[in-house]
Amino acid sequence: EHEDKSESLQNLEEFHISEEYGFVLPDPLTELPDYYAPWMNVAANLPHLIEGHQLRREVAKMPLLSTRYLRGHRQLRLARLALGFITMGYVWQGGGRQTVKILPRALAVPYCTISELLDLPPILVYADCVLANWKKRDPCGPLNAENLDILFSFPGGDSNKGFFLVSLLVEAAAAAGIKAIPIIVNAILHHGLCSLETALQDVALSICKMREAFKLIHEGVNPGAFFRSLRIYLSGWKDNFLMPEGLVYEGVWDSPKQFFGGSAAQSSTLQCFDVLLGIQHSAAQGFSAEYLGCMRDYMPAAHRAFIQTLASGPSLRQFVLATGDAGLHAAFNKCVSELAALRSYHMQIATKYITIPAGRCQAEQQQLGGCVHEGTSVLSERGTGGTGFMGFLKAIRDTTRKAQLTEQ
Numbered sequence: 001e002h003e004d005k006s007e008s009l010q011n012l013e014e015f016h017i018s019e020e021y022g023f024v025l026p027d028p029l030t031e032l033p034d035y036y037a038p039w040m041n042v043a044a045n046l047p048h049l050i051e052g053h054q055l056r057r058e059v060a061k062m063p064l065l066s067t068r069y070l071r072g073h074r075q076l077r078l079a080r081l082a083l084g085f086i087t088m089g090y091v092w093q094g095g096g097r098q099t100v101k102i103l104p105r106a107l108a109v110p111y112c113t114i115s116e117l118l119d120l121p122p123i124l125v126y127a128d129c130v131l132a133n134w135k136k137r138d139p140c141g142p143l144n145a146e147n148l149d150i151l152f153s154f155p156g157g158d159s160n161k162g163f164f165l166v167s168l169l170v171e172a173a174a175a176a177g178i179k180a181i182p183i184i185v186n187a188i189l190h191h192g193l194c195s196l197e198t199a200l201q202d203v204a205l206s207i208c209k210m211r212e213a214f215k216l217i218h219e220g221v222n223p224g225a226f227f228r229s230l231r232i233y234l235s236g237w238k239d240n241f242l243m244p245e246g247l248v249y250e251g252v253w254d255s256p257k258q259f260f261g262g263s264a265a266q267s268s269t270l271q272c273f274d275v276l277l278g279i280q281h282s283a284a285q286g287f288s289a290e291y292l293g294c295m296r297d298y299m300p301a302a303h304r305a306f307i308q309t310l311a312s313g314p315s316l317r318q319f320v321l322a323t324g325d326a327g328l329h330a331a332f333n334k335c336v337s338e339l340a341a342l343r344s345y346h347m348q349i350a351t352k353y354i355t356i357p358a359g360r361c362q363a364e365q366q367q368l369g370g371c372v373h374e375g376t377s378v379l380s381e382r383g384t385g386g387t388g389f390m391g392f393l394k395a396i397r398d399t400t401r402k403a404q405l406t407e408q
């Protein structure tokens with residue numbers, strides 16, 4: 001059964017994966033039909049409306065629009081992106097101090113209709129604000145930091161752009177590695193050892209380029225702006241003590257519903273490379289393994305299907321071990337060490353942008369009114385089984401390291 005399942009991997013387009021952009025949505029739309037101006041005007045003005053304490057009033061004035069005039073996948077993705085930003089802004093505009101319990105129907109009804117059509121939860125996810133939240137300044141220009149801009153922002157200034165665009169550039173760097181996956185699967189099925197070794201070298205090079213792209217975070221994101229502002233807006237309403245019940249989606253469901261806040265565990269790229277290399281993150285390291293599984297439900301359905309098809313295919317790890325081929329062995333281990341190095345670098349970033357600012361915040365707390373952050377932050381305790389996000393990231397990095405093939 002491996003044969004037919006893995007054969008289907010040959011056509012990446014069918015999984016909404018692009019040779020050039022990987023899991024990134026190529027050429028996202030930036031405009032909707034004028035009928036949807038009430039959504040687009042609020043979403044485009046979010047930082048100003050939130051800082052001016054106008055957002056709730058603006059949302060109360062919004063008409064209940066029909067989703068019937070939305071045409072095609074890209075219009076649905078753009079509508080979801082706009083409604084997702086407004087929803088996060090609406091819930092967290094008080095910075096987590098005074099939260100809301102009800103999302104008004106003018107937002108909730110279309111947002112849930114569109115989310116149903118796209119098979120995504122009615123909360124902002126990575127596929128919205130990283131994969132579909134971008135445009136080229138010069139459409140014929142390259143995909144690089146100078147020629148890119150984001151479509152929507154939260155308060156936190158240019159750090160929004162830095163955070164979302166650096167993530168986008170890391171995802172774009174992964175495209176070359178994702179493109180090599182069907183070649184790898186084919187080589188396993190047909191014993192093409194030579195093409196397999198070349199494809200594995202392409203994967204290792206791609207992961208190395210992802211780490212290069214990561215370095216742009218230092219000039220693109222300010223730790224204080226990230227920690228105190230942007231991060232709050234990515235918080236969710238599941239396992240969040242500020243919203244113990246979750247959120248009522250008015251006009252959709254009678255009871256409140258809970259959804260996880262944004263996490264890059266929703267990125268298909270890293271989960272894909274983990275599956276390819278046979279890296280299984282278990283609950284053993286004290287973080288909830290099913291959390292990573294849950295996050296697959298927060299990915300576009302086609303990307304989720306690609307990961308599942310890959311996972312049901314032949315094991316690259318077993319194949320390389322069975323050949324006893326030194327070149328394949330080295331090429332496989334290079335992929336694993338590059339992935340571990342990427343995760344180590346990411347841990348340094350998390351320290352600079354969360355642990356250190358959080359420490360300063362605690363210190364301020366001693367002096368002043370302090371800041372509301374524990375539990376409201378998307379990048380913190382949730383989903384980590386209480387070991388905290390650093391324990392979560394370290395466990396994932398250590399499991400990656402252990403996936404090296406040992407000398408025979």
Ligand code: HEM
Binds near residue numbers: 264
């Ligand atoms: C200011 C920059 C960043 C900070 C503070 C940060 C912080 C974190 C934290 C705390 C987690 C664990 C909790 C969670 O999943 O939300 C996480 C997970 C993750 N982040 Fe980031 N991150 C940053 C930038 C990036 C970038 C640019 C990427 C590139 C795509 C990225 C990729 C990931 C991935 C893939 C995970 C899931 C865990 C894994 O598979 O290793 N992060 N990040």
Ligand SMILES: Brc1ccc(-c2csc3nccn23)cc1
Binds near residue numbers: 124126264265379
């Ligand atoms: Br919603 C949303 C979900 C995930 C992210 C994100 C991009 S890179 C990264 N590391 C941790 C989270 N994260 C941003 C917004």
